Amino acid sequence: MSPPVLGTPWRELSPSDKSVEPLIIDGQVIPPGIQIGVNIYAHHHNEEYFPEPFSYKPERRLESSTPIDQRKRMQEEFVPFSIGTRNCPGRTLAYHEASIVLAKILWYFDFEVAPGELGKLGAGNSTLGNGREREDEYQLYDVLTSTHDGPNLIFVPREYFHEGVIGNIEGIRQIH
Structure with missing residues (x-):
């Protein structure tokens, strides 16, 4: 639902490709050297x-x-990690x-969405524009650097299980 990269895996027909058949997509002839692609987010949300x-x-x-x-x-x-020769x-x-x-x-841990406005941080709403109005969908933005705006969750350790996590953390601290 939320691919790690939102970019488009661009492809193009090499100008040196001398194939007899032209590249035709949805009735449109794509000449060699023109880049085409489908955004991964759009691809993963195709019904x-x-x-x-x-x-x-x-x-x-x-x-x-x-089935x-x-x-x-x-x-x-x-294809969250792309495909072909340029895959991750x-x-x-x-x-x-x-x-x-x-x-x-x-x-x-058990977890739940944070109460109030913190739990809604990063969600869609009608003021964000077309395609971003679904309130139950975390909004993704394609940026060249790290950023985030939610979601905010509350993690509650399960009875007795959290002792193993705390013990592991303490062991790591002692090693360093």
Whole structure:
């Protein structure tokens, strides 16, 4: 729902490509040297590949809830780290690290949206313009530097589980 990079993976037909067929997209002839691309955010919110793309539904990737052909199409269209020769070389490591961090957070903590206005920080609203009016959607902006504006969450340690986290933190401090 929120790709790590919002940019567009641009592609172009090389001027040296002497193929017989011209590149035609949606009835438009694209001459060699012209860059084309689909923004990753738009790609991941295409209802043809991801039904109800603005709804958080992790179960859509489970075998029992989605037909295999639909899961295959979703997998093929999911490109948060780009594709082809310019894909991210660290994507396997990123998936691995993110999986471990997310699993530990979900194991050790319960969380909820912060109350009041803090919980709404970063959400869409009608004053932000076309495409940014969904209040339940965290708004993403393509910037060249790090920035964020929410979401704000409250993490509550689960009974007894937080002791393992605190013990690990203390162990790390002793090493350094």
